[in-house]
Amino acid sequence: xxxxxxxxxxxxxxxxxxxxxxxxxxxxxxxxxxxxxxxxxxxxxxxxxxxxxxxxxxxxxxxxxxxxxxxxxxxxxxxxxxxxxxxxxxxxxxxxxxxxxxxxxxxxxxxxxxxxxxxxxxxxxxxxxxxxxxxxxxxxxxxxxxxxxxxxxxxxxxxxxxxxxxxxxxxxxxxxxxxxxxxxxxxxxxxxxxxxxxxxxxxxxxxxxxxxxxxxxxxxxxxxxxxxxxxxxxxxxxxxxxxxxxxxxxxxxxxxxxxxxxxxxxxxxxxxxxxxxxxxxxxxxxxxxxxxxxxxxxxxxxxxxxxxxxxxxxxxxxxxxxxxxxxxxxxxxxxxxxxxxxxxxxxxxxxxxxxxxxxxxxxxxxxxxxxxxxxxxxxxxxxxxxxxxxxxx
Ligand code: GDP
Numbered sequence: 001x002x003x004x005x006x007x008x009x010x011x012x013x014x015x016x017x018x019x020x021x022x023x024x025x026x027x028x029x030x031x032x033x034x035x036x037x038x039x040x041x042x043x044x045x046x047x048x049x050x051x052x053x054x055x056x057x058x059x060x061x062x063x064x065x066x067x068x069x070x071x072x073x074x075x076x077x078x079x080x081x082x083x084x085x086x087x088x089x090x091x092x093x094x095x096x097x098x099x100x101x102x103x104x105x106x107x108x109x110x111x112x113x114x115x116x117x118x119x120x121x122x123x124x125x126x127x128x129x130x131x132x133x134x135x136x137x138x139x140x141x142x143x144x145x146x147x148x149x150x151x152x153x154x155x156x157x158x159x160x161x162x163x164x165x166x167x168x169x170x171x172x173x174x175x176x177x178x179x180x181x182x183x184x185x186x187x188x189x190x191x192x193x194x195x196x197x198x199x200x201x202x203x204x205x206x207x208x209x210x211x212x213x214x215x216x217x218x219x220x221x222x223x224x225x226x227x228x229x230x231x232x233x234x235x236x237x238x239x240x241x242x243x244x245x246x247x248x249x250x251x252x253x254x255x256x257x258x259x260x261x262x263x264x265x266x267x268x269x270x271x272x273x274x275x276x277x278x279x280x281x282x283x284x285x286x287x288x289x290x291x292x293x294x295x296x297x298x299x300x301x302x303x304x305x306x307x308x309x310x311x312x313x314x315x316x317x318x319x320x321x322x323x324x325x326x327x328x329x330x331x332x333x334x335x336x337x338x339x340x341x342x343x344x345x346x347x348x349x350x351x352x353x354x355x356x357x358x359x360x361x362x363x364x365x366x367x368x369x370x371x372x373x374x375x376x377x378x379x380x381x382x383x384x385x386x387x388x389x390x391x392x393x
Contacts, residue, residue, distance in 0.1 A: 009112025075114025269308025
């Protein structure tokens with residue numbers, strides 16, 4: 001599936017940069033165009049793979065290239081004011097060649113948090129291609145303002161996109177690491193999951209004809225209907241094709257070995273599907289009640305089989321209660337791994353979002369209280385008790 005990606009804000013830019021790196025490394029052909037938008041010049045300059053002419057600095061008249069300082073209302077205003085500059089960069093994208101737009105942003109900050117929903121609304125008005133969001137939730141240790149920003153942005157962003165794919169930094173926090181080092185690893189995890197998912201719709205790799213290749217329309221149909229999505233992933237190393245047809249198969253004879261292999265392959269696939277769905281999701285949630293799902297099995301074709309995928313698909317149907325579970329494979333001839341990606345679309349039982357909203361409401365109340373209090377305290381400080389002094393003017 002070919003995407004036009006827009007990285008909005010620092011996190012968004014870095015993740016899109018990582019997608020470009022992934023695309024080059026795996027030759028997956030998913031990033032048809034990449035744009036980075038920011039109010040902070042330094043963040044744009046720090047990118048490595050997004051072409052310079054595709055980096056758009058907005059809000060210069062308001063913040064002079066210094067960012068909006070985690071003020072997402074300002075982020076939204078600036079995006080609104082400079083939407084033509086963003087559109088200018090999108091004009092150079094061959095939109096007829098893309099299957100969808102993907103806007104990526106950290107929802108806890110200011111620029112991406114406020115700007116992404118504005119851009120989504122704009123793109124929906126102009127283009128017929130679906131507009132998806134990839135929203136990153138802040139860690140719970142980041143503090144009240146980030147949580148409040150994320151809760152408000154989340155609500156708005158979901159409304160403006162065709163589907164919001166969510167990644168929760170909190171569930172992926174690695175203790176004892178520098179924030180930056182931690183983000184590098186987290187971004188790697190994000191890109192691996194989304195890379196396999198979106199890469200699945202880009203067939204033709206290695207010219208392999210597989211049994212039931214996932215098509216980009218299946219990804220689009222799974223995401224259609226809107227709402228919030230989460231992704232599960234599991235992988236296992238497998239022997240590469242050079243070890244195929246080795247001594248064992250020559251001794252035991254081809255057929256027996258094929259049967260054994262096929263049972264083993266089916267079992268491996270079934271267990272990878274379970275691990276992906278029951279392990280750590282990009283947004284942890286209860287999978288029961290999921291509206292639609294897509295199962296992708298990626299790896300060398302001889303390690304994929306229809307029976308395994310069919311069993312995995314049935315199992316997801318049972319676990320989610322959904323009648324709309326699609327499944328297929330993504331053949332990657334030279335890969336040393338078999339990976340299972342489970343896209344759960346239209347999840348509604350998400351305790352993490354409820355918790356985020358609760359903390360956000362508390363933060364909002366506290367911010368109001370503190371503002372009122374500090375105004376009173378300042379009045380107390382600058383005015384004398386008996387009001388005997390007069391201001392100059
Ligand atoms: P903006 O530039 O104003 O849009 O804000 P940022 O993108 O810097 O930060 C928004 C939020 O994104 C932060 O609160 C973090 O939770 C998160 N974040 C920042 N950088 C990264 C990153 O490289 N990777 C991930 N996964 N999250 C990040």
